[in-house]
Amino acid sequence: MKDPIIVEGVSKRYVLGALAHETMLRERFARMFRGAFGRKREKQDILWALKDVSFQVAKGEVVGIVGRNGAGKSTLLKILSKITYPTSGAVHVEGRLASLLEVGTGFHEELTGRENIFLNGSILGMKKREVSARLDSIVEFAGVERFLDTPIKRYSSGMRLRLGFAVAAHLDPDILIVDEVLAVGDAAFQKKCLNAMEGLRSGGRTVLFVSHNMAAVENLCSRAIWIDGGQVQQDGPAQDVIKSYLTTFADSARVSADLTSVSERRGTGEVRYTSVEFLAQDGQPQPVTRSGDPVVVRMHYVASDTIAGASLGFRISTETGTLITETSTWHHSLDLPDLEPGPGYIDLEIESLNVLPGRYLFTIAATGRGGHMYDYLDNCIRVDIEPSNIYNSGRALDSRYGIVYFPQRWRLEGLKAAKTANGRAGQLDPAAEEEKTVT
Amino acid sequence: MTAEWLKELWRYRELLYFFAWRDVKIRYKQALLGASWAVLQPLLTMAIFTVIFGRIAHVPSDGIPYPAFIFCALVPWTYFASTLTLASNSLVANTTLITKVYFPRVLLPAASAASGMVDFGISSILLACLLTYYGVGIGWVLLFIPAAVLVMIILAVSVSMLFAALNVRYRDVKYVIPFLVQVWLFLTPVIYPPSSVPKRYKALVALNPMSGVVEAFRSCLFPSYRADLSLLVTSLVVTILLLIIAIVYFQRTEREFADII
Numbered sequence: 193m194k195d196p197i198i199v200e201g202v203s204k205r206y207v208l209g210a211l212a213h214e215t216m217l218r219e220r221f222a223r224m225f226r227g228a229f230g231r232k233r234e235k236q237d238i239l240w241a242l243k244d245v246s247f248q249v250a251k252g253e254v255v256g257i258v259g260r261n262g263a264g265k266s267t268l269l270k271i272l273s274k275i276t277y278p279t280s281g282a283v284h285v286e287g288r289l290a291s292l293l294e295v296g297t298g299f300h301e302e303l304t305g306r307e308n309i310f311l312n313g314s315i316l317g318m319k320k321r322e323v324s325a326r327l328d329s330i331v332e333f334a335g336v337e338r339f340l341d342t343p344i345k346r347y348s349s350g351m352r353l354r355l356g357f358a359v360a361a362h363l364d365p366d367i368l369i370v371d372e373v374l375a376v377g378d379a380a381f382q383k384k385c386l387n388a389m390e391g392l393r394s395g396g397r398t399v400l401f402v403s404h405n406m407a408a409v410e411n412l413c414s415r416a417i418w419i420d421g422g423q424v425q426q427d428g429p430a431q432d433v434i435k436s437y438l439t440t441f442a443d444s445a446r447v448s449a450d451l452t453s454v455s456e457r458r459g460t461g462e463v464r465y466t467s468v469e470f471l472a473q474d475g476q477p478q479p480v481t482r483s484g485d486p487v488v489v490r491m492h493y494v495a496s497d498t499i500a501g502a503s504l505g506f507r508i509s510t511e512t513g514t515l516i517t518e519t520s521t522w523h524h525s526l527d528l529p530d531l532e533p534g535p536g537y538i539d540l541e542i543e544s545l546n547v548l549p550g551r552y553l554f555t556i557a558a559t560g561r562g563g564h565m566y567d568y569l570d571n572c573i574r575v576d577i578e579p580s581n582i583y584n585s586g587r588a589l590d591s592r593y594g595i596v597y598f599p600q601r602w603r604l605e606g607l608k609a610a611k612t613a614n615g616r617a618g619q620l621d622p623a624a625e626e627e628k629t630v631t
Numbered sequence: 632m633t634a635e636w637l638k639e640l641w642r643y644r645e646l647l648y649f650f651a652w653r654d655v656k657i658r659y660k661q662a663l664l665g666a667s668w669a670v671l672q673p674l675l676t677m678a679i680f681t682v683i684f685g686r687i688a689h690v691p692s693d694g695i696p697y698p699a700f701i702f703c704a705l706v707p708w709t710y711f712a713s714t715l716t717l718a719s720n721s722l723v724a725n726t727t728l729i730t731k732v733y734f735p736r737v738l739l740p741a742a743s744a745a746s747g748m749v750d751f752g753i754s755s756i757l758l759a760c761l762l763t764y765y766g767v768g769i770g771w772v773l774l775f776i777p778a779a780v781l782v783m784i785i786l787a788v789s790v791s792m793l794f795a796a797l798n799v800r801y802r803d804v805k806y807v808i809p810f811l812v813q814v815w816l817f818l819t820p821v822i823y824p825p826s827s828v829p830k831r832y833k834a835l836v837a838l839n840p841m842s843g844v845v846e847a848f849r850s851c852l853f854p855s856y857r858a859d860l861s862l863l864v865t866s867l868v869v870t871i872l873l874l875i876i877a878i879v880y881f882q883r884t885e886r887e888f889a890d891i892i
Contacts, residue, residue: 275730
């Protein structure tokens, strides 16, 4: 059977600069006039959003598309959805396609919830009778029964979002294209959305899913396509692709990571991180960081100005993007004194790094008052945590057993140990067992 | 290519209805006077024009009472002018839809034309009342009124498609539209009969497709009124040419709407 999605050598060119700015009719006439007198045309800036992208998606496959911002993911989805057209190459889509590049597209403030359900459903390609048949279910999913006949300008943003997703979840397409819709909404709503996606997958539908949430991609997709610079970088099993995608963010670091050359950063830059060091408790460099080790994370920065109300911190996540923990001076309600211009550093002392061996990614951030962002480096440092004898058991525990562990010990007072034949107490004698705690 | 395009339009006909329904609903929800606006606007225009052009300037009206003469033309003209004004902005006003969802883009200007039919219906009722008041009888020519309405819609959709597409590419088009509508009104025999136009300009009047629509309305509604047949035919031909040009231009440009809007 023919694959429902076939993308053949698709390229998309955007023209920036001179021609793009010519959005006025009078300028067009002016250009014609200049042209008539033999003046040279202005140089055009050309941007290839996609370059020779080819892949096929089989029926029932759920494919995640990953890549940095501006890599061409959205352009690809727009071409597949027929919103925009490729400059060269071709796209064949077989079956009813619904694309969800935004939740609640076409909602109108003045219309009621019910009216917007019909309008939105129709825009997404549902027939009127289909919407009517699913109306009750949509309303229930969104949880807006009481406000069905209220104009949605009175809705909270959360209600609007739920309504939008409820309509989308009731589309019944053969192929579904979803772009980052899950990035919004509270945790409970995101879970609902993921469940709905899960339902789509089990329903045997073909799904193309763009997200920056690697955990969601890994969880939902069997296959992933990594797009970088408008080209397919890697196409294969989701887990492998996500791993190689995430490693590009990180500069492998054992002792210290130099961040001055990192260009992938956001923020206004009054405070910039220059490097991060991982030290032993006494401040000496620690060449190997092991599970359960005490560690001092030293973050070096440069301030270009006197900075008041800064908050410094970082996140640790797994290689597949699951956030393990986030901490910052803000989380500790620590009022930092004003930073004076010039370099400096801040230490975070961790008594015991309770993560199981594996590779972890650090995201570091410097923020100011009211959510202002000075510097933000997404997954900029990769740290390998080496195995250690964490439970004093001699067992090498690794990522198969989870991500974190807790300082712990087993208590066996309540255990009834059976007597052995010769009357001796069994092996599990609480008195004989050494108490095992983790330091 | 065009056959495919038309097939796609047919597939999305329900969305045309929903877009038009949305436009109507919002227009009447937001307007302070609601539906009465649709009644007041043409009536006031008629009253003002009657005083200025009928009473003060003494513009001839070929033996028909001036208010009836002018209102009969104002009904299609108002439909055309307001559709053109609304529709030329319809694509730009729905930027988020165009960049986020696929549907035949022509539905947006077409929906403006469709939603305008509500106001057209209301003013048609007013027109019927006015004609009864002036004791204008009904002739067999009235049978041709659906054809006149159809040509009016085709013309409004064609011109709207052209300007809506131009407006995406060139943002100053929206400043041209009000001026264009104003000039076009005076170039169309709304406030004067074509019979009063000097002979050497007659061809120019006929080339304006709205002349044909307005004259067709008068011919259908006033049994005594004799419109110039060559004018009607010329306007019809121009209308069909405009429709073809509009479809070709729209098809050629709509692929890049999402990129440049």
